[in-house]
Each structure stands twice: as C-alpha cells, then as structure tokens.
Amino acid sequence: MNRSHALAALQEGPFRWDLLVIGGGATGLGVAVDAAARGLKTALVEQSDFAKGTSSRSTKLIHGGFRYLKQGNLALVRESLRERGLLLRNAPHLVHPLDFVVPCYHWWEAPYYGIGLKLYDWFAGELGLVPSGYLSRTDAVAALPNVNPAGLRGGIRYQDGQFDDARLALALAQTATNLGATVVNYVRLVALLKQDGRACGARVCDVESGREFDLHARVVINAAGPFTDAVRRMDDATAPPIIAASQGVHIVLPREFLGGHTALMVPRTEDGRVLFVIPWQDRVLVGTTDTPVAETPLEPRALATEITFLLEHAAQYLAKAPTKSDILSVTAGLRPLVKLPGANSTAALPRDHVVLVSPGGLVTITGGKWTTYRKMAADAVDRAMVIAGLPEKPCATEALRLAGPSQPSGEAGGSPLSVPSGSSAAPHRLHPGLSVTADDVLHAARHEMARTVEDVLARRSRCLLLDARAARAAAPAVAALLSQELGRDPVWEAEQITRFNELANNHIP
C-alpha cells in the first residue's frame, strides 16, 4: 500500500464510484473488502490513521461474548461464534485460539459457568474450538500459575480467539487494496454532496496538504464508529443521535502478574462487570471498564476511577496485587453502542449492529463488534446496493482469505512488527525493551501507509500499548527515520516528537 498512489487514484479515479466509505476502522474497512470482493468500484477515506479510533483499542478477542448469553442475546452469541470460526479459517495468520480459565471460588460457580460454557460450545457448532471443561484446583493453578489461590476450588476451561486489532485492520486495508479498492488514510469527510436531496458523494480534505476535492458516488456509507452521529447530521441536521458511547479502559502489566499462556476471565465482578486478564504480546492486558460518556474525542483518556477499578479487581484474582507503578500503559476506547429507548446502562445496551438508511440515501452501519465486522459489512453492502440501484451480487467474503501480515524487507519470514522478544541481542532495535527496528519503521512507511511517529509506534507496532515510557524514548529515532523516508524537514521532525510525547504521557497513569 502506498499513500501517494492511493491519493492520486482517489482524485483521478472513476467519475463516479459505486460506493464511498467514510471511516477506516473495523467496520469501514470490512465494508471496503466486501464491496471490492463483489466487484464494486470502491473508495474509503479515513480522517486519521486506519484503526485510530475504537478499532485499535479493543480487548483483542474474537469471541462469542459469553456475557451476552446471560443477557439472553442468543442470536448475537450464535452469530459471533460463527464469525469467530470463519475468521480463524480465513485469517489463521492473524487470529489464534487462546485458552481461558474462569476461576471458581464459590461452590455454585463451577456448575453455573460450566453449563453456560457448554451452551457456548454448542452454539459454535461445527466451527467450535476445543470444548470447555471442568478443572480441579491443581489443574486451574497449573493453567494460571499466579492466580489468587486463597479459597480457589477449581475452574472452567474454554477457548476463544485472540488477535492484534490494529494489524487486522491493516490486513483488511491491504485485502481491499488487493481486490481493487482505493483506501486512503488522512483524508477527512468535510461535507456530503447532495443532488435533489440525495447523497451523491462527498467533499473531502487531504489532511496533509489541506487540499479539498469532491468524490462522486452512487452510495455513501457512514462507518464512522463513535462519530456516526456527526456524519448523519451532515446529511440531516435534525437527525436524532443514535450512539451512546461507552468508554472502556485497559491497563498493561508485566507478564509475571499472570504467568503462563492462559487468560483469566471473571464473568461477573462484584459490580456485575466482566474482567479479563489476558496474556498478550509478552505482557498482560487487563480490562475493561464500561463508563457512559457524553463526548467522543478521537483520543479518549482513562479516568482515575477506571484505573483504580481495574487494579482493585485484578488484585482480587491475582496472587500479587498490581499497583499503579506496575502499569506499563493505559488505553481508553469508545464503544459505539446503539441507543435504544428504555435502556438505562451502557452495559445493558445490545452489541448488535444496525444498518440505517436516511431519507437522503446515506447508509449508516454501526454498533456490533470487531468479531462481527464481516457480517456487518455484508449487511451494509447488501442494503447499499439496493439504494445505489446496482444489480444484485452475493457477498463473497465467507471464504475470502485475508492478506498479510507484510514483512519488513530486512526480516524475511520474521515476526510481525509488534512482538517483543525476550532477547536483547536482536540487531537495530530502537529501544532495548521493544522489538521495533529501523527496518520495521522503513517498512511501515514504504508499504503500510505509516505517516507519523504515532502510526508506527501505536498501530504498525504496538509499542505505545506495551510500554508507553519505552515508546516515548524510541520516538526521536522513529521521527528521524520517517523524516528522511518521507522527505520532511527538521520542523516536522521536532513537531512529531512533541506530539508523540504528549500522547505517550496520556498513556502513563
């Protein structure tokens, strides 16, 4: 993927695109893949970097959502488990099965969660993973070496999928590009174009040059996640809001807090939330909170109360209680939940997706989860083709293998950018605590549309999430490499370092 080529293709492209997608998160990129796979002339614009929004801030699980069983949303669980199975088939290089244990401290937990997880296995049908089962206390401790042993009776073991969200987003961008779509980052929707009251394209702005231009399209798809309502209001200033954003926070701790390779899942904390403690990229990811918020900034910030909640609840289930000073990084994200009348807490709002068509023909796809992005895309494109008056063509993504991960040129067959290795002997590392190398930075700029220090350290690699202080220390080296590769000047380089420092400081509690 090359941004200059993609930007030129966007400007010089067909007089009229079949489909123009706004938003380059899981949802929009999924739509672009689906539309391109059906042979539609497809363009996608993302105002920032791919997955800059919610899609790089998830718990990184491809899962059925065990807790939705309790909410009685069986259709969502069934659909998610099917998508989990398809994704493991279509992207085995990006998604892998992960073992989980639900630790049981009360007599009723083993039968209660055991039956629930048997139902979960059953719903997955032939796309199921290793079946769930009961673990004795000894086996539960063997799987979770650093679980709190006091009062532990045993556990329930099951499997779900795990992935790197920003890298999967990039794989979708690459897949869409390979199928002929034009996807570009740092191009923002400024206004919708209308003809006879119908949405017929968009005025967009290349954020790097400040240049505005028009794109004509048979149909425009709004996949702007937490910003969905702002785009809807460009179409109809009186459109009522449909998004109730809910903030979720994760903290990252050193691997030793969990030990082993098995994740710990608590289906119900004392205040009724789910808690995950997950091994991820040689660290431990602890999440998540569910706090209704009124604002939807592109860079949300964790609240002190959210960090305290995660530390206190992790401490109940781990042998060694983590403290604030153990935290390597904190990240907040906004769930774009769809608001239905009558729901009084965001945890109770359904994670189902909706496709809406405005009187002006703007198609909005929102809600859902990373796990169901493919089904969301299929439903949105089905609907959009009718609106655009395009001849019917079936969805072609059920068995479509996803591209990537691309490899840095100097690292034939090597690991993806973000995996830190325990050894400090690897060559050209930009920081002893991170795996990212100079080759990685150049590769990200040349082949993965990385444009800023943040793109490299937050999403092409996951250094910012894995260790915000180390990422901050690596920023000057990344800025120098990018500046030379992209032909920038020293002012740009200095600005990039300042901006990244500010960002990294927000990830340090």
Ligand SMILES: Cc1cc2nc3c(=O)[nH]c(=O)nc-3n(C[C@H](O)[C@H](O)[C@H](O)COP(=O)(O)OP(=O)(O)OC[C@H]3O[C@@H](n4cnc5c(N)ncnc54)[C@H](O)[C@@H]3O)c2cc1C
């Ligand atoms: C804390 C947390 C944990 C989660 N964990 C999981 C999980 O483990 N598994 C799972 O399946 N799901 C999970 N989810 C849900 C999942 O992450 C989201 O459903 C999904 O990422 C939403 O993707 P999206 O593309 O709709 O939104 P986004 O990723 O936010 O993408 C929308 C994009 O639109 C762009 N945009 C907005 N306005 C404009 C404009 N004017 N012009 C151009 N572009 C624009 C934004 O910049 C943004 O990149 C989690 C969510 C949260 C918050």
